[in-house]
Amino acid sequence: MSVRGPVRRVAIIGNPNTGKSSIFNSLTGLSQRVGNYPGVTVEKKTGTLTPEIELIDLPGMYSLAAHSLDELLAARVLLGDHDGEPRPDLVVVIADATNLQRNLYLVTQVIEVGLPTILVLNMIDVAERAGISVNTRALSRLIGVPVIPTVAHRRLGVAELRAAILASVGTAAPAPRWEMPEAIRSELAKLEERFDRTGFLMARALIDEGGPAEALLARSLDGVFRSALADSRARIRESGMAPAALEAEARHRWIAGAVATTVRRRESRGRITDRIDNVLVHRFFGLPIFLIVMSAVFISIFMWAVPFMDLIGGGFDFLGESARRLFAGTSLQGGALESLIVDGAVAGVGGVLVFLPQIVILFFFIAILDDCGYMARAAFIMDRIFRSVGLSGMSFIPLLSSFACAVPGILATRTIGNTRERITTILIAPFMSCSARIPVYSLMIAAFIPARMIAGFLPVQGLVFVSMYFVGILAAIPVALLVRRTLLRGPRSTFLMELPPYKVPNPRSVFLRIVDRSRTFVRQAGTIIFAMSIIVWALGYFPRSPEVAATYDRMRSEAAGELSGATLDDRLASIDKEEAGAYVRGSALGRMGRAIEPLVRPLGWDWKIGMATIASFPAREVIVSTLNIIYDLGKETDERTGREALIGKLMSARWPDGGHVFTIPVAFSIMVFFALCCQCGATLAAIKRETNSWRWPAFTFLYMTVLAYLGAFATYRIGSAVLG
Amino acid sequence: MRLSDLGPGAIGTIVRLYGDGPLVQRLMELGAVAGTEVRVVRFAPLGDPMEIELHNYRLSIRRSEASAVEVAV
Numbered sequence: 017m018s019v020r021g022p023v024r025r026v027a028i029i030g031n032p033n034t035g036k037s038s039i040f041n042s043l044t045g046l047s048q049r050v051g052n053y054p055g056v057t058v059e060k061k062t063g064t065l066t067p068e069i070e071l072i073d074l075p076g077m078y079s080l081a082a083h084s085l086d087e088l089l090a091a092r093v094l095l096g097d098h099d100g101e102p103r104p105d106l107v108v109v110i111a112d113a114t115n116l117q118r119n120l121y122l123v124t125q126v127i128e129v130g131l132p133t134i135l136v137l138n139m140i141d142v143a144e145r146a147g148i149s150v151n152t153r154a155l156s157r158l159i160g161v162p163v164i165p166t167v168a169h170r171r172l173g174v175a176e177l178r179a180a181i182l183a184s185v186g187t188a189a190p191a192p193r194w195e196m197p198e199a200i201r202s203e204l205a206k207l208e209e210r211f212d213r214t215g216f217l218m219a220r221a222l223i224d225e226g227g228p229a230e231a232l233l234a235r236s237l238d239g240v241f242r243s244a245l246a247d248s249r250a251r252i253r254e255s256g257m258a259p260a261a262l263e264a265e266a267r268h269r270w271i272a273g274a275v276a277t278t279v280r281r282r283e284s285r286g287r288i289t290d291r292i293d294n295v296l297v298h299r300f301f302g303l304p305i306f307l308i309v310m311s312a313v314f315i316s317i318f319m320w321a322v323p324f325m326d327l328i329g330g331g332f333d334f335l336g337e338s339a340r341r342l343f344a345g346t347s348l349q350g351g352a353l354e355s356l357i358v359d360g361a362v363a364g365v366g367g368v369l370v371f372l373p374q375i376v377i378l379f380f381f382i383a384i385l386d387d388c389g390y391m392a393r394a395a396f397i398m399d400r401i402f403r404s405v406g407l408s409g410m411s412f413i414p415l416l417s418s419f420a421c422a423v424p425g426i427l428a429t430r431t432i433g434n435t436r437e438r439i440t441t442i443l444i445a446p447f448m449s450c451s452a453r454i455p456v457y458s459l460m461i462a463a464f465i466p467a468r469m470i471a472g473f474l475p476v477q478g479l480v481f482v483s484m485y486f487v488g489i490l491a492a493i494p495v496a497l498l499v500r501r502t503l504l505r506g507p508r509s510t511f512l513m514e515l516p517p518y519k520v521p522n523p524r525s526v527f528l529r530i531v532d533r534s535r536t537f538v539r540q541a542g543t544i545i546f547a548m549s550i551i552v553w554a555l556g557y558f559p560r561s562p563e564v565a566a567t568y569d570r571m572r573s574e575a576a577g578e579l580s581g582a583t584l585d586d587r588l589a590s591i592d593k594e595e596a597g598a599y600v601r602g603s604a605l606g607r608m609g610r611a612i613e614p615l616v617r618p619l620g621w622d623w624k625i626g627m628a629t630i631a632s633f634p635a636r637e638v639i640v641s642t643l644n645i646i647y648d649l650g651k652e653t654d655e656r657t658g659r660e661a662l663i664g665k666l667m668s669a670r671w672p673d674g675g676h677v678f679t680i681p682v683a684f685s686i687m688v689f690f691a692l693c694c695q696c697g698a699t700l701a702a703i704k705r706e707t708n709s710w711r712w713p714a715f716t717f718l719y720m721t722v723l724a725y726l727g728a729f730a731t732y733r734i735g736s737a738v739l740g
Numbered sequence: 741m742r743l744s745d746l747g748p749g750a751i752g753t754i755v756r757l758y759g760d761g762p763l764v765q766r767l768m769e770l771g772a773v774a775g776t777e778v779r780v781v782r783f784a785p786l787g788d789p790m791e792i793e794l795h796n797y798r799l800s801i802r803r804s805e806a807s808a809v810e811v812a813v
Contacts (some may be wrong), residue, residue, distance in 0.1 A: 029794070078766070078767040078769055078770060079766075081765065081769065083762050083765075083766060114797075115796055115797045117771055117796075118771045118795050118797060119796040120772060121769055121771070146794075146796075223758075224765070258760035260758060260760060260764075260765040261757070261764070261767070261768060264767065264768030264769055264773055265773045265774065266763065268768070268771060268773045268775075289798075290781075293781075293782070297782060297784065297791075298784065298785070299782075299783075299785055300785070302784075302785035303785045303786070306785075340803075392800075395800075396784050396786055396789065396800045397784055397786070397789065399784065399788070399789050399802070400784060400786035400787065400788050400789070401786065403788075403802075409789075409800075434759060475775070510762070510763045510766065510802070510805055511789055511800060511801065511802050511805070512763075512766055512767065512770065512799060512800070512801055512805065513799070513800045514797060514798065514799055514800075515791055515798040515799065515800055516798075517798075625746060
């Protein structure tokens, strides 16, 4: 036994939409931790029941016949076959009491794995209201395991479940009351004897043709294994049915018998869900209602988040200033350490946390819409559209999330079963204009787009802003199509998705989900953005030429000789800013900017824009603060005057020949570049983590940068031609 | 008759499923085996997929997938 951590392990498994998470939450509370299973991107959620008992929440699934990564992983965890972890000591299967015929399918499979098992009949209240009553004692006798009825969201039966877990841990496994059909059993016996492997995995390898169990066993067994499997399957097929169909039919027949003797059904009235769906999924109104709901979510994310973002931004500015004051008067004033802490560390942490309000609000809405059942309808409505680009309705939530931030969006693709569709969704997620692009858009728009109205009511600035969102969406469509036809060509996934009844969202689940997602964002995006902020800070800080210091020191003493009082202070402040600008222009970053100038020249950019773009690699919005420093504005603390000053500088910036650097085509070219590029370290790190390879993030960065470059080039050329 | 041919509100009994790929296996695991009664609840606003009811629960299924299911009305 391992020394650290609990001794007993209890796995929780069940169909999706059975309230499995509610049960897990009410058993573990805030003791839960989310991690990843090593090597696969399946979320591992654990928590403690008592100091000695650890609970593992396995992904929601309908069958142990592994079709997807999730299912294979669950099967392997139950078998103690995953990453050296011991087998669980107990399995708790959660079933939806309103729907035993489907839920008992997984239950009977789990019992076959050969571990002590408890069956939880959740949502027993909903079942009773629908006129369904289950004789739990008879059911327990029939399937041979303890049965506990619960209403998880009201915590009814949770204490009994807890007691049952404590009582059952360490007991003997029940004998399965159901057996595979004879045709399968006899072939299984032959295979087990020939290859010296018994049990569940061999059964799954025989039945699930081309499935992961087959691949897993084939790796460790000799070459004739696959042909032996094929022979066995062919013999089973002589009975007229494929092994999988034979198993499914026989199992369902047995379950139907069990249900008939233990479940009584009264005539029930029309369901509330039907009345709601008659409106929400209506033939004509369904789509407009969907668009209104999504726009409302979208608009509120941006409206509600602004005050909190200002608060966090202001807080970090204050923190930076306080740190600066601590250095004031010491020998370290104006030194590298001060700059590292203020401009590197504090600004880096602030740059991450400023997005937190949007993430929290986004997941507030997603958790509520998902918990009440509407997200499944959204996927149902959108499937037709996503299918036309080779995806399915399952891609909708990840892409919606990406409008706030691609990192949680990429994480949300885990629910997509088909790997090719999942990776395609990941590849196009960064095209959704995230909140880090807003500062770029709003600066360019405020500076160069006239605040006029078209036709008296359509603001031009607003239209340009919205059109930037469409640039990303329009780019995503051909990319998805192309990728699904070339790199990720493959069969279309199925879209078998349960449409659960509507219910009132459970505040506890909603809260825990927000906490969980926010924690993940801060930990995963935070560390990357922070680390890259430090690197970019160093590139912009070093090397520091002594000549610059000498020049500006001379200017300071000259000023001190000529001026006094407030005018002297003003003069000294502006010398400080000019000096900061001179340092940045001479830094490694400034040199990189000059080096790439020939490359960005066709986009209408000068080297300063090029340099600011490089500096914005940790996170796109950094371009604004970099432009501030380059244009000798220092770190403006007041946002409004700071922005007006920057706009003034941008408008007066000139090429050596006297022409304006920033024109409307250049502003558009910058916006289009940022709409299409993947200048985001956190996104690339998330892609690496979710695809388990550097290939995909490298590919994403390259193709998006090329596309952004071409887009910006075309925009600049067309813009210049149109505007003369 | 195939499940995909039924209109909203129509009820049928599954006769058999065609093919033996992962789609058919998953359908059967979900309870769509011979003898099961299915009802078409509605079609999505864009005409596809469709919502069906079986064993007292609702499932979204594309019409192309539903055409693997033979039903008797």
